[in-house]
Amino acid sequence: MxxxxxxxxxxxxxxxxxxxxxxxxxxxxxxxxxxxxRGIRAMHADDxxxxxxxxxxxxxxxxxxxxxxxxxxxxxxxxxxxxxxPIGEAERDAWLLCMRGALEEAVADRHARDVLYDKMASLxxxxxxxxxxxxxxxxxxx
Numbered sequence: 001m002x003x004x005x006x007x008x009x010x011x012x013x014x015x016x017x018x019x020x021x022x023x024x025x026x027x028x029x030x031x032x033x034x035x036x037x038r039g040i041r042a043m044h045a046d047d048x049x050x051x052x053x054x055x056x057x058x059x060x061x062x063x064x065x066x067x068x069x070x071x072x073x074x075x076x077x078x079x080x081x082x083x084x085x086p087i088g089e090a091e092r093d094a095w096l097l098c099m100r101g102a103l104e105e106a107v108a109d110r111h112a113r114d115v116l117y118d119k120m121a122s123l124x125x126x127x128x129x130x131x132x133x134x135x136x137x138x139x140x141x142x
Contacts, residue, residue, distance in 0.1 A: 009064025013112040017060060024056045026102035034101075040094045043085055063116070088130040096124050 011020070028048050031037045044051055057068035099120055107113040 010112055010116055011060065011063035011065030013109055014063065014107045014116065015109075016065065019106055020056055020059050020063070020065070022106035023102050024052055024059065026105045027055075027098050028052055030098040030101050034094075034098060037094045037098050040091050040098075043091075086130055087127050089128065092124045092128055096121055099124075 014020070014023075028051075031041045031044075032048075054069070057072075061067050061069045100117060103113045103117055107116065
């Protein structure tokens with residue numbers, strides 16, 4: 001009988017739900033305390049409880065864990081959901097600064113941490129929505 005091996009998900013590799021919880025908590029702690037994050041923190045409500053919960057559910061699913069986000073929220077459509085929030089290079093970089101530190105704190109597996117950061121950096125870059133971003137050309141038709 002052949003045994004089919006299943007590839008471990010990033011969710012499993014980083015430590016599952018506990019790691020996602022630590023990651024998100026560390027991320028928002030950094031957003032609350034880092035001077036460089038002051039601008040992006042101001043874009044959020046004073047109480048981050050709901051936002052934390054949404055990010056935890058999203059990251060769980062996005063990393064290959066339980067589907068906790070889409071059954072309630074549907075397709076993420078992250079770019080569309082953030083169109084009302086001005087996101088440029090400075091906001092992207094502040095978000096990534098907080099996430100890089102949170103990953104270093106919450107994820108022991110260096111390779112998984114690097115893979116996850118690279119994916120998040122690509123996603124954060126895609127979220128930029130101010131005029132003149134390089135990805136603006138993707139929406140134009142000849």
